[in-house]
C-alpha cells in the first residue's frame with residue numbers, strides 16, 4: 001500500500017520538493033509572511049494555547065515552516081489551516097453538542113488537528129476524539145502548534161486509509177462523527193470510493209452517523225491530472241457527482257445516506273486571495289454533510 005502514499009503526494013513536488021536540494025525555492029503561491037490573523041484563530045492561540053498576543057504570529061509561522069518542509073501542501077503553504085474550517089460548517093453547533101453529550105469524533109487526514117483544537121477550545125471533551133493522518137510528524141507538530149501535549153486527550157493514529165491493516169481499523173464501528181476536510185479531493189474517483197467505504201466502516205452501524213468536510217470542488221465534475229504526473233488524477237466533484245458517488249458507496253455497503261453539498265459562487269483563487277496557477281478555472285470551495293439514514 002506504500003504506492004498509495006506516493007500517488008497522493010505527487011502533486012506539489014513539481015513546484016517545490018523539500019527533499020530535492022536543487023529545488024529550495026518555495027513555490028510562487030507560498031505565503032511567507034502572516035500579516036493578520038482572523039479573530040477566531042487568534043482567540044484559540046491566546047486563550048486555548050496561552051500565547052501572548054505578540055507571540056502568536058511568529059509562533060504560527062515557525063511551526064508552519066517546519067510542516068511545509070515535511071510536505072508542501074497548499075493548506076500549509078497558504079495558511080488555510082488557520083480557517084479552523086469546521087466552525088464554518090452549518091453542522092458545527094450539532095457536532096459540538098454531540099461531543100459534549102459524549103459522542104465520538106474522528107478527524108481523518110487531520111494534519112495538525114486544528115479542528116479538534118477548535119472543538120476542545122469551545123468546550124468539547126477531548127477524551128472521545130481521534131485524529132488520523134498518514135504522517136505522525138504532522139500530528140506531532142500539532143502539539144507544538146497548539147502547546148497542548150500535556151492536556152489534550154485526543155488519540156492520534158498514524159495510518160494510510162487505503163491500508164487494509166491500517167491501525168485506524170481499531171476504530172471500526174466506533175465513531176459517531178467524522179470530519180474529512182481537504183481530504184477526499186486528494187484522490188481519484190476510484191480511490192475516493194474506496195476511502196469513503198472505509199469511512200462508512202469506521203462509523204457506528206446505525207442511523208445518525210455524520211460525515212462533514214470541505215474540499216476543492218469544481219463547476220464541472222472531472223478527473224484532473226496531476227501536473228507532474230499526468231497518469232495520476234484527482235477527481236474534482238460538483239454537487240451532482242458527489243451525491244452520485246455516495247449513492248454508489250451506499251449501494252456497495254448496504255447503507256443509505258442523505259447528502260447535502262454546497263459549492264461557493266466565487267472561484268477558489270479569489271477566496272484564497274493569492275494567485276494559484278494550478279487551480280482550474282472552475283474551481284470552487286465545496287462543503288458537505290453526509291448523514292446516515
Ligand SMILES: C[S@@+](CC[C@H](N)C(=O)[O-])C[C@H]1O[C@@H](n2cnc3c(N)ncnc32)[C@H](O)[C@@H]1O
Nearest residue numbers: 008075081109110111133134159160161181182
Ligand atoms: C491537504 S491536508 C488537509 C489537512 C486538514 N484536514 C485540513 O483541512 O487542513 C491532507 C492531509 O491528509 C493526509 N493524507 C494524505 N493521504 C492520506 C492517506 N492515504 N491516509 C491518511 N491520511 C492521508 C496528509 O498527510 C495531510 O495531512
